[in-house]
Amino acid sequence: MADAAFHIVDVSKRYGPRWALARLTFSLERGKSLLLTGHNGSGKTTLLKILATAMSPTLGKLTVLGHDCHEGREPIREKVGLLSHASFLYEDLTAAQNLVVLARLIGMTDGEADATADAMLTRVGLAKRRDHPVRQFSAGMRKRLAVGRLLLKRPELALLDEPFGELDPQGIGEMEKLIAELAAQGTTLVLATHLVDQGKALTTERLHLEEGRRVEARA
Amino acid sequence: MTPAETVAQAPAVTTARPVRPGLFACTVILLRKDLLLEWRTRARLNALVFFGICTLLMFSFALGANAMALREHASGYFWLAILFASVLSLSESFRVEQENHSLDGLRLAPANGRAIFLAKAIGNTVLLWGLGAVLAPLSIAVFDLRVVMSLFTLAFIMLVGSMAISAAGTFYASIASNARARDVLLPILLFPVLVPVLIAAVKATTMVFEGDPMNQMESWLTLLGSLNVIYWGLGLVLFPRIIEDL
Numbered sequence: 083m084a085d086a087a088f089h090i091v092d093v094s095k096r097y098g099p100r101w102a103l104a105r106l107t108f109s110l111e112r113g114k115s116l117l118l119t120g121h122n123g124s125g126k127t128t129l130l131k132i133l134a135t136a137m138s139p140t141l142g143k144l145t146v147l148g149h150d151c152h153e154g155r156e157p158i159r160e161k162v163g164l165l166s167h168a169s170f171l172y173e174d175l176t177a178a179q180n181l182v183v184l185a186r187l188i189g190m191t192d193g194e195a196d197a198t199a200d201a202m203l204t205r206v207g208l209a210k211r212r213d214h215p216v217r218q219f220s221a222g223m224r225k226r227l228a229v230g231r232l233l234l235k236r237p238e239l240a241l242l243d244e245p246f247g248e249l250d251p252q253g254i255g256e257m258e259k260l261i262a263e264l265a266a267q268g269t270t271l272v273l274a275t276h277l278v279d280q281g282k283a284l285t286t287e288r289l290h291l292e293e294g295r296r297v298e299a300r301a
Numbered sequence: 302m303t304p305a306e307t308v309a310q311a312p313a314v315t316t317a318r319p320v321r322p323g324l325f326a327c328t329v330i331l332l333r334k335d336l337l338l339e340w341r342t343r344a345r346l347n348a349l350v351f352f353g354i355c356t357l358l359m360f361s362f363a364l365g366a367n368a369m370a371l372r373e374h375a376s377g378y379f380w381l382a383i384l385f386a387s388v389l390s391l392s393e394s395f396r397v398e399q400e401n402h403s404l405d406g407l408r409l410a411p412a413n414g415r416a417i418f419l420a421k422a423i424g425n426t427v428l429l430w431g432l433g434a435v436l437a438p439l440s441i442a443v444f445d446l447r448v449v450m451s452l453f454t455l456a457f458i459m460l461v462g463s464m465a466i467s468a469a470g471t472f473y474a475s476i477a478s479n480a481r482a483r484d485v486l487l488p489i490l491l492f493p494v495l496v497p498v499l500i501a502a503v504k505a506t507t508m509v510f511e512g513d514p515m516n517q518m519e520s521w522l523t524l525l526g527s528l529n530v531i532y533w534g535l536g537l538v539l540f541p542r543i544i545e546d547l
Contacts, residue, residue, distance in 0.1 A: 134409055135409070136405055136408070136409060155411070155545075156411050159409050159411035160318065160321070160411060164409060166402070166405075168401050168405065168406075169402075170401055170402055170403050170405060170406025170409075171401050171406075172334070172338060172397065172400075172401070172403055173397075173400055173401065174338055174341045174397070175334070175337065175341065179334075179337065183330065183331075183334045186322070186330045187321070187322065187327065187330060187331075187407070187410045187411075187412050188319060188321060188410065189318070189319030189320050189321045189322060190319050194319075215341070231406075235410075236318070
């Protein structure tokens with residue numbers, strides 16, 4: 083499984099009495115892109131959080147980018163980027179300051195962090211809002227900044243949970259372009275969305291979940 | 302810029318990654334972030350100082366115009382004002398991390414869990430020491446105190462006392478931060494643990510105002526130092542596990 087981006091065996095996750103994931107087994111090769119579909123509550127977000135090591139599975143084995151998640155989470159976290167429903171942003175810091183903190187944490191110098199933050203803000207269309215606090219941002223702008231945060235990490239595995247949510251039509255088009263660019267660079271992608279047609283156009287594989295179980299997709 | 306140009310300019314995923322900062326550097330980065338957040342929301346700082354001053358004055362009003370009793374218990378009121386205000390500052394320091402699940406963002410960055418603890422605890426120490434620096438002259442004026450030992454000694458007691466409150470407080474605030482009744486839970490968890498800190502800090506501060514004829518200052522400072530070693534040590538060991546299990 084050396085060439086697998088992730089390999090999960092019998093992974094289950096329980097919230098109280100409810101199983102969000104039930105004995106899920108799946109693997110994805112590096113460089114491939116996966117469309118993750120399913121109704122609300124089918125386990126998509128839980129699976130992405132487990133892959134990102136934001137939460138631990140209740141049962142099962144999981145290897146991400148060659149690292150066992152029970153043995154070493156940090157090597158996985160260095161290489162995985164998660165675009166979540168939560169933006170991970172500090173409301174009272176500016177857009178640039180939010181990115182600079184992350185850039186410094188991943189090892190950039192002050193100068194590199196500033197330059198990279200500026201480049202990322204330009205890339206996600208927020209250069210003019212560089213010094214505005216996130217508290218003043220609309221939901222769509224927060225999503226763009228969260229994407230900048232993800233890109234700044236240069237992840238080998240990008241986990242995108244509803245990346246088109248809260249974006250206007252122009253933003254959706256730009257997001258599609260960004261996802262295509264990531265795929266072209268060789269980044270392994272997992273894309274969870276209800277916009278199945280857009281998702282199909284951007285991915286090569288598909289995993290459909292119902293009540294935490296893998297089922298054949300109907301469409 | 303066309304998509305093709307952007308792809309050409311974007312770094313490939315195989316490019317060597319920068320070396321992640323060590324514990325000290327990571328702590329400095331996170332401390333800068335925490336202090337910057339405090340500075341950008343100065344209303345919270347003002348509220349903290351105002352709350353501390355109010356608490357101090359309420360104690361003096363409650364006791365009435367008994368100058369002797371006020372002087373006798375002034376150190377206790379001073380530290381209780383800092384302790385009560387610390388609950389606000391500790392809760393707030395984790396509220397900003399919960400707002401957009403920013404703590405998860407730090408974990409996944411990945412930031413060193415011990416560095417997160419150190420940055421939070423040092424940031425809270427700075428705040429509480431600063432609050433003490435505001436309340437000390439006010440206490441001296443309101444309670445008509447006479448400084449027998451040096452002000453440097455008072456500043457040192459405030460520092461070690463604030464450090465102990467912040468270390469234990471940061472640890473318990475992280476536990477309470479995900480609870481529904483976190484504002485109630487934090488003092489319930491924290492205050493019993495801080496009883497020895499309160500006793501030692503009050504005794505040592507009283508000696509600054511009343512003198513130390515029995516040479517007990519060293520013993521109380523040693524106790525405060527030992528409590529600091531325990532709280533900071535336990536925090537460094539346990540905090541990373543706490544935030545992983547939240």
